[in-house]
Amino acid sequence: MPTTVSILSNITDFVVNEGHGVKGLSEMGLQTLPKQYIQPIEERITPTTVILDDQIPVIDMYNWDNETKLIGEKICNAAEKWGFFQIINHDISLDVLESVKEATYTFFRQPAEEKNKYSKENSSSNNVRYGTSFTPKAEKALEWKDYLSLFYVSDEEAAALWPSALREEALDFLKNSEIVIKKLLEALMKGLNVKEIDQTKESLLMGSKRINVNYYPKCPNPELTVGVGRHSDVSTLTILLQDNIGGLYVKKLDSETWVHVPPINGALVINIGDALQIMSNGRYKSIEHRVMANGSNNRISVPIFVNPKPSDVIGPLAEVLENGEEPIYKQVLYSDYVKHFFRKAHDGKDTVDFAKIK
Ligand SMILES: COc1cc(/C=C/C(=O)SCCNC(=O)CCNC(=O)[C@H](O)C(C)(C)COP(=O)(O)OP(=O)(O)OC[C@H]2O[C@@H](n3cnc4c(N)ncnc43)[C@H](O)[C@@H]2OP(=O)(O)O)ccc1O
Ligand SMILES: O=C(O)CCC(=O)C(=O)O
Ligand SMILES: [Fe+2]
Numbered sequence: 439m440p441t442t443v444s445i446l447s448n449i450t451d452f453v454v455n456e457g458h459g460v461k462g463l464s465e466m467g468l469q470t471l472p473k474q475y476i477q478p479i480e481e482r483i484t485p486t487t488v489i490l491d492d493q494i495p496v497i498d499m500y501n502w503d504n505e506t507k508l509i510g511e512k513i514c515n516a517a518e519k520w521g522f523f524q525i526i527n528h529d530i531s532l533d534v535l536e537s538v539k540e541a542t543y544t545f546f547r548q549p550a551e552e553k554n555k556y557s558k559e560n561s562s563s564n565n566v567r568y569g570t571s572f573t574p575k576a577e578k579a580l581e582w583k584d585y586l587s588l589f590y591v592s593d594e595e596a597a598a599l600w601p602s603a604l605r606e607e608a609l610d611f612l613k614n615s616e617i618v619i620k621k622l623l624e625a626l627m628k629g630l631n632v633k634e635i636d637q638t639k640e641s642l643l644m645g646s647k648r649i650n651v652n653y654y655p656k657c658p659n660p661e662l663t664v665g666v667g668r669h670s671d672v673s674t675l676t677i678l679l680q681d682n683i684g685g686l687y688v689k690k691l692d693s694e695t696w697v698h699v700p701p702i703n704g705a706l707v708i709n710i711g712d713a714l715q716i717m718s719n720g721r722y723k724s725i726e727h728r729v730m731a732n733g734s735n736n737r738i739s740v741p742i743f744v745n746p747k748p749s750d751v752i753g754p755l756a757e758v759l760e761n762g763e764e765p766i767y768k769q770v771l772y773s774d775y776v777k778h779f780f781r782k783a784h785d786g787k788d789t790v791d792f793a794k795i796k
């Protein structure tokens with residue numbers, strides 16, 4: 439049985455290689471944050487940069503069938519001004535949402551040896567990955583988060599490869615989100631002058647999906663570290679289910695200030711990702727966000743990343759450039775873009791420079 443002292447002398451082994459994660463560290467009852475997790479001051483979330491008198495829009499989807507245009511305009515406005523919004527009355531049942539949250543706990547409660555079967559080193563597939571922080575090998579300071587990441591290929595592959603602790607519940611959330619994803623994309627495309635989402639567009643906008651489950655355990659000295667560092671998602675859009683703890687912060691456009699995303703029971707947080715920022719030639723904003731660690735509670739979240747297919751080439755859509763607008767992004771192979779994102783530590787909005795016309 440390793441002692442606390444021996445674990446602390448080799449944090450990376452215990453947390454990363456043996457698969458105990460930060461959950462394992464947290465459950466040892468640490469009083470002080472290990473030095474590996476101490477973030478530089480400029481990366482910590484401090485009250486001085488958080489504003490309380492503004493928040494991301496909350497959009498009610500209840501009357502979608504009768505008010506498609508009005509609700510669609512609110513969605514496009516939010517995508518341009520905030521890049522983030524919450525939706526309520528979206529038609530995914532509370533049961534589905536509660537079940538996937540519970541299953542997330544079921545997965546993370548398992549022993550480290552069980553979860554570590556899905557680590558990068560041990561997983562039988564690149565499409566299923568359990569890990570901690572973001573990309574520990576490339577990070578100067580680690581992030582206080584464990585995750586399981588599941589790339590959806592087919593129900594058959596999920597049945598064969600996804601952990602049974604959450605397979606059904608994750609698939610249910612994915613399947614039930616399909617209708618609202620299509621509504622959101624339909625509205626966003628109308629705002630870009632795209633009349634119809636044909637097969638090519640469907641692949642570009644939602645050709646692949648990844649569902650992550652994130653676990654942020656209670657943290658000693660939460661003010662010195664982060665749950666997730668500043669980043670924008672590389673998706674087309676992300677649908678995020680969060681629990682009632684809070685801690686997600688979003689950067690306000692064209693400012694150095696941040697707003698908190700308050701948990702609303704039954705709501706989903708939607709954000710525009712880099713792929714849609716690029717396709718819209720910068721009209722829709724893929725906004726930086728980050729997660730604060732929490733000193734009193736464990737927190738979980740479940741994002742679904744709706745993406746182009748890895749083999750798609752993305753760039754500003756022809757419909758957006760029709761009026762003579764100059765493209766600010768070039769055409770890039772989506773899998774190259776994602777690999778670039780995953781190979782470096784979180785660095786705010788720098789990923790999108792990969793696609794910028796210099
Ligand atoms: C984990 O914490 C996160 C995650 C995020 C995610 C935000 C998103 O927006 S995810 C949306 C991602 N898009 C897709 O999944 C699109 C489709 N997928 C692909 O194109 C490919 O699966 C691939 C991701 C490009 C992987 O390609 P492949 O060639 O098969 O694999 P590798 O060469 O091994 O991967 C390249 C490089 O990335 C690392 N990596 C791969 N997958 C993940 C993953 N799920 N999580 C973390 N890291 C991953 C892999 O280790 C490789 O790095 P090396 O250093 O080993 O070369 C947002 C915020 C978070 O905190
Ligand atoms: O946990 C959250 O609230 C956000 C997580 C996130 O930004 C991500 O996984 O990309
Ligand atoms: Fe994110």
